[in-house]
Amino acid sequence: MFDRRMMIKGAGAAVGLAMTAKSYARIQGANDRLRVAVVGINGRGQAHMSAFTKVPNVEVTHLVDVDAAVLAKRADEFAGRGNARPRTERDYRRLLAGKDVDIITVATPDFSHAKIGVDAMNAGKHVYLEKPIGIAPAEGEALIAAQKRTGRVLQVGNQQRSSKETRQLLDMVRSGELGEVYEAQTWYANNRKSIGKGQVAAPPPTLDWDLWQGPRPRGQYRTNLVHYNWHWFWKYGTGEICNNAMHELDIARWMMGVAYPRTVSARGARNFFQGDDWEMYDTLALDLNYDDDRVIRWNGQSCNAMRTYGRGRGVLLLGTKGSAVVDRNGFELYDLAGKMVREVKAPAESETTGTVGEGALDVYHAGNFVDVIRGKQQALASPIQEGHVSTTLCHLGNMAYRTDAMLSVDPATGRPSSADAMKLWSVEYEPGWEIRA
Incomplete structure (x- = not known):
């Protein structure tokens, strides 16, 4: 049973769930x-x-x-x-x-x-x-x-x-076709608009506001919060990094065979619509640094939809024998001269930057x-063990941004050494809504 400041120890970077x-x-x-x-x-x-x-x-x-x-x-x-x-x-x-x-x-x-x-x-x-x-x-x-x-x-x-094409690329990476993958660059780009200035008001009659808040401590309804803009408020959301970077960071670390990094740094700003209620960054550059000078980077652009390699989101793998660009709909292989040598497309497309993401x-x-x-x-x-590692990478990015510091991380547990960052490792709950694992 967990109290209002839930802390659980000993969950590391375990590999996938397997049962007989x-x-x-x-x-x-x-x-x-x-x-x-x-x-x-x-x-x-x-x-x-x-x-x-x-x-x-x-x-x-x-x-x-x-x-x-x-x-x-x-x-x-x-x-x-x-x-x-x-x-x-x-x-x-x-x-x-x-x-x-x-x-x-x-x-x-x-x-x-x-x-x-x-x-x-x-x-x-x-x-x-x-x-x-x-x-x-x-x-x-x-x-x-x-x-x-x-x-x-x-x-x-x-x-x-579950992408057959992504798994095909994974097999190729593991067989050494790209050589040693020393860096992964990941990105997300969108052109989100201003959320404006909301007002405290009575919730709509169709909305159960108390139930919507669930485990979060109770607060007043605001007119620009529900149904989507809660993403950009620290009380309810986790920012673009958890909203979208988790997908690409997960694929990058899967391809590279890594879990938690040794250091995490993040530079972010609210560059657009600075007078509205959006509390977080809309632009964030994240670096996850691993042993042997290997790195995973994420470039998040919430309000500038400039595409990279013709994609609104994706992963570039840089290797000593070649490179690859992969997204939900296939991948491309490049030699060291930057020439595309192979292209594999998924037979059915999946949505990339829409809010439903169906495919x-x-x-x-x-x-x-x-x-x-x-x-x-x-x-x-x-499995949850893998999902936890990838999600925690995103939380660590938010921690580095919010504490304005480079974080040193225990590669076995993902926990930062910073006392200020560890204050964000768990959250408080509304009484009666505590998590009981």
Whole structure:
């Protein structure tokens, strides 16, 4: 049980979740039709709804959202596409005690991801959890502890790990085709607009404001906060780095075979719309420095959509024998003279910089998750241990930015030596909403 200042020790950079076929067979209902409840359906949850309807012998039976207007709209849309009309619910906790849901997918705001995920596993449900996995690193540690104790299957929603093309490139990197990969450059570019100046007001009648806040200490409703702009407020959001960099940082460190760095530095600023309520940077340069002078870099541009290598997001791998550029839709190989020598494109495209992010990779990722539940595959594409490392890299970037310091990091645990940074390792909770792993 965790108090309001949750701290969990001993969760390191473990490798992927693996279980024996016999242990899969013991999962209750493994061979039955799996019933899915999608929690949080205004944005990314729409991709969950679509993906799980395309997985064999799986049915989306419940939609959950704290906004009644959103809930009614999505239920109508879902039924209008020929699906059985789902049951609707405002509070996810009402689904936990029943036996009519096997899987809970979580696409709510970042600050409630870990709470819902832990609660669902404690109730015996399998969980598909959007990134970032939590608002602070301690929440990732809680998820690892809960998954280990309950034995439930927990897939993190960084869907590019299910890309056949990305995995093909991974095999090539591991076989030495690029030589020693000494640097990865990653980026994200968008042209987000001003969020303006909000006002304290009564919440809309369709929105359960108390329930929307979930585990965060209670505050007043503001007119420019819901449904998306909470991303840019420190109380509720995790910035562009957790919102988007987690995808590319995850692929970069996967390709390079690294986990936590030794030092982290970040330079950021609010360069656009400086008079609005946006609390965070809109521009951030991150450096993660590893042993042997290896480095992963991220360049985040929230309000300047200048593309790199023709892409709004992606990863450049620099090696001693060649280089590669990879994103969700394929990769390109280059020789040391910078000449492209090979191009591989995905047969079906996935969205890159939109807020829903829907595409073929969602179906592959959901399919892998379901196959592990049923025992048809042994390894998750993105187990919680791996998702925790990649999410923590993003949190460390925020810590370096907020403390205005280069952080020295324990490469075994990801914990910074800075006392100021460690104050951000965990968060306080609204009484009654503590996480119990």
